[in-house]
Amino acid sequence: MSTRPKFLRIAVVLLLSLGCERGPDSGPANVTFSRDVAPILFQNCSPCHRPGESGPFNLLSYADAKKRARQIADVTADRYMPPWKPAPGYGEFLGERRLTDAQIQLLRRWADLSAPEGNPANLPPMPIWNEGWHLGEPDLVVEMPRPYSLQAGDGDIFRNFVIPLPLSERRYVRALELRPGNPRVVHHAVIMLDRDGVARRQDARDSEPGFDGMELGEVQRPGGHFLGWAPGTMPYAVPDSLAWDLEPGNDLVLQLHLLPSGKPELVQARVGFFFSDTPPTRSPVLLRLGRKDIDIPAGKSDYVIEDSYTLPVDVDVLSVYPHAHYLGSAVEAYASLPNGDREWLIRIDDWDFNWQNYYRYAKPVSLPRGTTLHMRYTYDNSRANERNPNHPPQRVRYGTQSRDEMGDFIVQVLPRTSAGGELIRRDFARKWLRQEIDGYETLLKTDPDNADHHHILGIFYMARSVSAKAVWHLREALRLRSDFPEAHLNMATALLSSRQPRKAEQHLRRALELRPEYGDAHLNLGMLLGRMNRTDEALDHLDTAARLLTKLAGEISALTANVRQQRSSRRPP
Amino acid sequence: MWTTTSQLSAVLDLSGRPIDLFDQGRGQVTVLIFIRSDCPISNRYAPEVQRVADRFATQGVRFWLVYVDPDENPQAVERHLAEYGYSLPAARDTEHQLVALTGARVTPEAAVYNSVGSMVYCGRIDNRYEGFNRRRSAPTKRDLEDALEAVLAGRDPEVKRRRAVGCYIADLK
Numbered sequence: 001m002s003t004r005p006k007f008l009r010i011a012v013v014l015l016l017s018l019g020c021e022r023g024p025d026s027g028p029a030n031v032t033f034s035r036d037v038a039p040i041l042f043q044n045c046s047p048c049h050r051p052g053e054s055g056p057f058n059l060l061s062y063a064d065a066k067k068r069a070r071q072i073a074d075v076t077a078d079r080y081m082p083p084w085k086p087a088p089g090y091g092e093f094l095g096e097r098r099l100t101d102a103q104i105q106l107l108r109r110w111a112d113l114s115a116p117e118g119n120p121a122n123l124p125p126m127p128i129w130n131e132g133w134h135l136g137e138p139d140l141v142v143e144m145p146r147p148y149s150l151q152a153g154d155g156d157i158f159r160n161f162v163i164p165l166p167l168s169e170r171r172y173v174r175a176l177e178l179r180p181g182n183p184r185v186v187h188h189a190v191i192m193l194d195r196d197g198v199a200r201r202q203d204a205r206d207s208e209p210g211f212d213g214m215e216l217g218e219v220q221r222p223g224g225h226f227l228g229w230a231p232g233t234m235p236y237a238v239p240d241s242l243a244w245d246l247e248p249g250n251d252l253v254l255q256l257h258l259l260p261s262g263k264p265e266l267v268q269a270r271v272g273f274f275f276s277d278t279p280p281t282r283s284p285v286l287l288r289l290g291r292k293d294i295d296i297p298a299g300k301s302d303y304v305i306e307d308s309y310t311l312p313v314d315v316d317v318l319s320v321y322p323h324a325h326y327l328g329s330a331v332e333a334y335a336s337l338p339n340g341d342r343e344w345l346i347r348i349d350d351w352d353f354n355w356q357n358y359y360r361y362a363k364p365v366s367l368p369r370g371t372t373l374h375m376r377y378t379y380d381n382s383r384a385n386e387r388n389p390n391h392p393p394q395r396v397r398y399g400t401q402s403r404d405e406m407g408d409f410i411v412q413v414l415p416r417t418s419a420g421g422e423l424i425r426r427d428f429a430r431k432w433l434r435q436e437i438d439g440y441e442t443l444l445k446t447d448p449d450n451a452d453h454h455h456i457l458g459i460f461y462m463a464r465s466v467s468a469k470a471v472w473h474l475r476e477a478l479r480l481r482s483d484f485p486e487a488h489l490n491m492a493t494a495l496l497s498s499r500q501p502r503k504a505e506q507h508l509r510r511a512l513e514l515r516p517e518y519g520d521a522h523l524n525l526g527m528l529l530g531r532m533n534r535t536d537e538a539l540d541h542l543d544t545a546a547r548l549l550t551k552l553a554g555e556i557s558a559l560t561a562n563v564r565q566q567r568s569s570r571r572p573p
Numbered sequence: 574m575w576t577t578t579s580q581l582s583a584v585l586d587l588s589g590r591p592i593d594l595f596d597q598g599r600g601q602v603t604v605l606i607f608i609r610s611d612c613p614i615s616n617r618y619a620p621e622v623q624r625v626a627d628r629f630a631t632q633g634v635r636f637w638l639v640y641v642d643p644d645e646n647p648q649a650v651e652r653h654l655a656e657y658g659y660s661l662p663a664a665r666d667t668e669h670q671l672v673a674l675t676g677a678r679v680t681p682e683a684a685v686y687n688s689v690g691s692m693v694y695c696g697r698i699d700n701r702y703e704g705f706n707r708r709r710s711a712p713t714k715r716d717l718e719d720a721l722e723a724v725l726a727g728r729d730p731e732v733k734r735r736r737a738v739g740c741y742i743a744d745l746k
Contacts, residue, residue, distance in 0.1 A: 056611075056613035056616075057611045057612075066744070067611075067745055068740065068741075069643070069743050069744050070741040070743060070744050071705075071740055071741055071744060074705065075705050075706075078704065078705065078706055080704075080705050080706035113746075114746075121704050152619065152620045152657070152658060153620060155710060155711065259617075260617065260620075261613070261616055261617060262616035262617045262618065262619035262620065262657055263616070263619065263658065264655045264658075316666060326710070352706070354708075386703045386707045386708065386709050387708070387709070387710070389710050391711075392712045409613070412740075441628075512587050517701070
């Protein structure tokens with residue numbers, strides 16, 4: 001009698017421990033590929049894990065999946081796959097790719113059971129994917145002029161490619177779709193527009209296609225829109241009313257983050273444009289919150305930056321784009337409504353620069369005037385952060401290179417009225433300028449001999465009409481680097497506003513010695529000489545400017561007409 | 574050790590004949606690199622594996638690429654070797670006999686045998702990957718090279734095993 005209960009108890013313990021090894025109890029005990037796993041994979045994995053797409057192997061069949069059963073269980077449990085960074089419940093976005101906890105447990109259980117196939121008759125139908133362009137046949141397709149050959153080496157590459165756009169008239173773009181060409185090495189892409197030929201000049205510096213670097217300087221995001229590509233993201237068409245314009249002479253700049261595969265690869269991306277026939281009636285505004293006074297001590301694991309901005313008008317938030325580099329560890333942003341409520345805009349608990357993306361709300365987030373937008377980023381500059389590019393950790397400040405840090409939170413808003421649009425643009429420009437000046441003053445404290453920083457500060461002080469400070473910083477920039485054509489040009493402008501035309505003329509002439517085809521310098525010198533009544537010389541420079549700055553043709557021809565009239569009115573009858 | 578390893582009847586060369594990797598390099602340090610052609614992590618390591626093999630070639634270290642996917646036929650292996658620029662000899666471990674012998678878990682993973690045929694290290698090549706999702710831009714610890722330097726200097730490596738990150742070999746059974 002006394003021994004039987006003991007046996008029973010042992011048997012119960014054994015059963016419990018078997019249960020534990022199989023993981024938490026949820027879902028059917030007998031998990032098969034055909035009935036249970038295939039529906040999850042087809043829906044969430046196969047769109048990228050199929051030939052021609054970005055997944056590095058296929059997940060289309062039982063054989064494909066069985067060969068990676070444990071790997072699938074691990075990467076989904078980590079939520080590394082499918083790649084989707086925002087935390088659930090902190091903003092609802094289009095294209096969300098997230099498995100449920102039950103799905104993740106089911107994949108683990110299937111791997112633990114040695115990946116049984118089950119009855120193939122239970123397989124769901126394979127989805128039918130749109131081959132080629134997702135949005136249909138584009139109105140215009142452009143391609144990188146030459147393929148880029150990516151070496152087999154092991155580092156990440158950031159390379160910018162300039163694609164001239166063959167346009168004879170202004171077009172309005174409602175969608176753009178990138179086909180990366182070699183999606184298995186293109187990790188993500190940022191797409192910008194160059195309206196001034198800056199990127200073309202950078203590209204010309206070496207004979208290889210494109211140029212290196214992470215930041216694109218003066219190149220812009222067109223008309224208040226984010227354009228980019230990441231594995232698995234679907235292209236998105238805006239309503240015609242929000243289309244953005246392309247002008248003849250504009251270049252597309254593709255910044256590709258390339259991750260070598262282990263063998264030499266060729267990359268030649270294509271971009272398809274989808275046009276609208278009518279000009280836009282409204283335009284979104286990009287509000288760039290963030291800090292430039294970032295200064296993270298070596299080893300600090302919880303460095304925090306914050307910024308905020310109070311909306312002067314009612315807006316709808318369409319999308320957001322968080323940006324930090326490799327030390328960034330967490331991103332939080334929310335709106336404080338006038339009634340005291342908090343509306344989360346986004347939260348990313350494990351920021352990963354490699355998976356940066358822009359996020360478009362499933363429904364625009366309506367925020368009334370008086371709402372304050374807040375951003376709070378955390379950085380980990382300790383040894384424990386594997387992504388830390390410095391070993392051992394170093395003090396890291398704001399900068400655009402990958403070893404520097406950034407902390408931008410760009411919010412795309414659509415003001416309710418066009419008057420509201422004007423108001424928020426002006427209001428935000430004041431905040432932005434204040435912040436830029438503070439940021440660059442901070443940067444100069446630790447790096448007082450940086451000519452670029454002096455140059456930019458000179459421009460910002462000019463924008464705030466503080467000419468004495470503007471002239472001082474531009475003089476510093478030129479003392480540190482005398483062959484700096486842009487600084488000579490801006491110095492001339494600063495000197496003109498403090499009524500020193502002779503000195504201004506010398507700087508413009510110096511800028512043209514340094515860069516004879518500098519359209520802006522010809523234009524400014526033409527205007528200055530016109531004002532000094534040296535009309536013949538003025539007309540020469542305006543002609544050259546008209547040739548170089550085609551997009552300003554209208555304005556320049558009006559100026560030219562004025563100078564001609566001025567010349568004829570001075571002539572004796 | 575020699576007798577054990579010569580029992581590996583299902584380790585095949587690219588013409589399909591059984592091959593004893595250790596007998597070929599008797600008296601030499603031998604490195605086995607476990608790989609498969611469709612594992613993105615082991616593929617990304619190709620230039621590094623070749624670099625380390627080249628560095629130690631003059632010191633008499635023999636490298637073998639061990640393909641662990643039984644579905645990869647010799648033609649697929651040849652094609653993979655050419656595509657990834659490998660100039661190393663390859664073998665196919667069709668029944669995971671070498672996997673069992675070394676205890677390797679993933680691709681890529683390295684096993685180092687000293688000149689008397691004892692395994693002195695098995696694990697990651699370096700610490701570039703801490704997890705699928707946690708990648709260093711450059712390694713700060715190169716475990717395979719450290720192990721080879723130690724064994725050539727007549728020492729044991731500081732650790733015998735280091736967890737590697739990659740594609741599970743057990744998934745191929």
